[in-house]
Amino acid sequence: MLAHTIEKQSAERVARRGTRDNPPARSGVMAKLMLGVPIKFGAGAEIYGEGEPVEYVYEVVQGTVRTIKVLSDGRRKIGGFYFAGDIFGLEEGRDHTLSAEAITDSSVRVIKRRALIKMAGYDRELAQQLLAVTSREIARVHNHALMLIETAQERVSSFLLEMAERISVGDLIVLPMSRQDIADYLGVTIETVSRTFTILENTAAIALPNSRAVVLRDRAALRQ
Amino acid sequence: MLAHTIEKQSAERVARRGTRDNPPARSGVMAKLMLGVPIKFGAGAEIYGEGEPVEYVYEVVQGTVRTIKVLSDGRRKIGGFYFAGDIFGLEEGRDHTLSAEAITDSSVRVIKRRALIKMAGYDRELAQQLLAVTSREIARVHNHALMLIETAQERVSSFLLEMAERISVGDLIVLPMSRQDIADYLGVTIETVSRTFTILENTAAIALPNSRAVVLRDRAALRQ
DNA sequence: CGAAACATTGACAACTTTCAATTGCCGTGG
DNA sequence: CCACGGCAATTGAAAGTTGTCAATGTTTCG
Numbered sequence: 441m442l443a444h445t446i447e448k449q450s451a452e453r454v455a456r457r458g459t460r461d462n463p464p465a466r467s468g469v470m471a472k473l474m475l476g477v478p479i480k481f482g483a484g485a486e487i488y489g490e491g492e493p494v495e496y497v498y499e500v501v502q503g504t505v506r507t508i509k510v511l512s513d514g515r516r517k518i519g520g521f522y523f524a525g526d527i528f529g530l531e532e533g534r535d536h537t538l539s540a541e542a543i544t545d546s547s548v549r550v551i552k553r554r555a556l557i558k559m560a561g562y563d564r565e566l567a568q569q570l571l572a573v574t575s576r577e578i579a580r581v582h583n584h585a586l587m588l589i590e591t592a593q594e595r596v597s598s599f600l601l602e603m604a605e606r607i608s609v610g611d612l613i614v615l616p617m618s619r620q621d622i623a624d625y626l627g628v629t630i631e632t633v634s635r636t637f638t639i640l641e642n643t644a645a646i647a648l649p650n651s652r653a654v655v656l657r658d659r660a661a662l663r664q
Numbered sequence: 665m666l667a668h669t670i671e672k673q674s675a676e677r678v679a680r681r682g683t684r685d686n687p688p689a690r691s692g693v694m695a696k697l698m699l700g701v702p703i704k705f706g707a708g709a710e711i712y713g714e715g716e717p718v719e720y721v722y723e724v725v726q727g728t729v730r731t732i733k734v735l736s737d738g739r740r741k742i743g744g745f746y747f748a749g750d751i752f753g754l755e756e757g758r759d760h761t762l763s764a765e766a767i768t769d770s771s772v773r774v775i776k777r778r779a780l781i782k783m784a785g786y787d788r789e790l791a792q793q794l795l796a797v798t799s800r801e802i803a804r805v806h807n808h809a810l811m812l813i814e815t816a817q818e819r820v821s822s823f824l825l826e827m828a829e830r831i832s833v834g835d836l837i838v839l840p841m842s843r844q845d846i847a848d849y850l851g852v853t854i855e856t857v858s859r860t861f862t863i864l865e866n867t868a869a870i871a872l873p874n875s876r877a878v879v880l881r882d883r884a885a886l887r888q
Numbered sequence: 889c890g891a892a893a894c895a896t897t898g899a900c901a902a903c904t905t906t907c908a909a910t911t912g913c914c915g916t917g918g
Numbered sequence: 919c920c921a922c923g924g925c926a927a928t929t930g931a932a933a934g935t936t937g938t939c940a941a942t943g944t945t946t947c948g
Contacts, residue, residue, distance in 0.1 A: 582761070
């Protein structure tokens with residue numbers, strides 16, 4: 441099933457379509473507290489849609505999720521990538537300003553936002569964790585915003601360093617997302633991403649065993 | 665006193681240099697709860713510096729504040745502008761990743777972060793307000809990130825629309841920040857900002873009575 | 889194996905930056 | 919009060935970067 445062919449459907453409907461999961465090994469804030477129901481989403485499935493009311497908070501148990509916004513002229517922007525243990529759906533206001541989709545087959549914990557906030561009212565530790573998670577999200581988005589002020593090559597390098605911190609195994613990064621996803625996250629075209637990868641490979645900063653794998657050869661060069 | 669001639673000094677030192685304020689008329693979250701001590705900062709003064717420990721949370725009572733980051737090569741990025749009633753300094757981690765400066769002469773309420781979080785543990789309403797403020801900050805930064813993926817003209821238009829929402833009086837926006845500040849916020853050069861303003865003026869979308877004032881003539885055109 | 893989607897590469901156009909010069913604004917001092 | 923100096927803003931021309939369009943190569947999966 442391909443992302444671009446998925447028709448929009450409400451989070452409720454998708455949630456219903458999802459299947460219950462066994463308790464996962466991964467531990468995030470919600471998992472630790474045994475909160476939320478684990479639900480599976482196939483690659484490309486929409487978890488919630490832009491403009492829908494904010495009802496739930498989500499935690500990735502397994503897989504990768506992206507938040508996206510489609511502009512009126514068809515351009516697509518990716519707000520962020522979320523991996524196992526990450527919380528997403530933390531938005532203010534009544535409605536979501538972005539939609540969320542599973543990039544790969546994913547398992548996601550879902551909990552009612554109201555319930556979580558209510559619980560936080562009684563549980564001081566939970567409240568502080570919630571604040572910490574939210575602050576971390578601010579830092580992440582801030583960082584994202586700052587990297588968009590850089591040149592294409594710097595953006596790609598920053599992206600690789602971010603992925604290195606979040607999902608690398610040693611010097612190997614296996615990218616779950618397509619070039620188009622990377623491009624939309626960095627605010628450049630896929631051609632620019634591709635060209636930049638090639639340049640970084642030619643300057644020995646990275647190696648590209650295949651299009652989804654990146655080996656970091658010279659992190660200092662990526663940091664400039 | 666000019667911004668660029670101010671030498672860096674710690675938040676503590678600046679805070680000590682600041683003078684106590686009379687209780688202000690403006691009301692934000694902290695003011696409502698009569699939290700924090702109002703302190704004055706002169707135009708260009710540093711409120712806290714990048715790399716300093718996160719100890720306080722701030723609320724603008726009067727004036728305008730910018731958060732900035734200076735890169736190793738001297739480029740400067742502005743994370744956000746904060747006007748009366750806005751909260752800033754909400755960052756995660758031990759140290760600030762950005763510094764904050766008063767753009768104009770400003771008065772700022774300061775409260776110990778720890779104290780605020782501790783209080784939020786006892787006061788459910790405060791906890792929820794804190795969460796709401798934090799979520800709003802995420803939305804603002806998200807919006808900033810999204811606007812950085814656009815063309816220069818779209819960025820400038822988005823900037824004007826953002827200022828229109830936040831500080832306009834009718835169709836008039838009096839910008840407290842310089843072209844350089846705007847440029848650093850939008851990730852373009854001052855020349856591009858200037859040229860774009862001229863284009864918008866020539867297409868009758870705005871009028872420029874002087875360099876710090878913008879009159880919105882055609883909001884629809886700015887939205888495209 | 890072959891079709892479809894994804895990724896890379898090339899050539900050219902468009903946009904933005906860079907460098908340079910000019911204009912406008914405002915405070916200070918004659 | 920006006921002239922001057924200094925800084926911010928605007929404008930112009932040339933260079934550089936990124937986007938667009940197009941062709942080719944690669945991977946995936948029925």
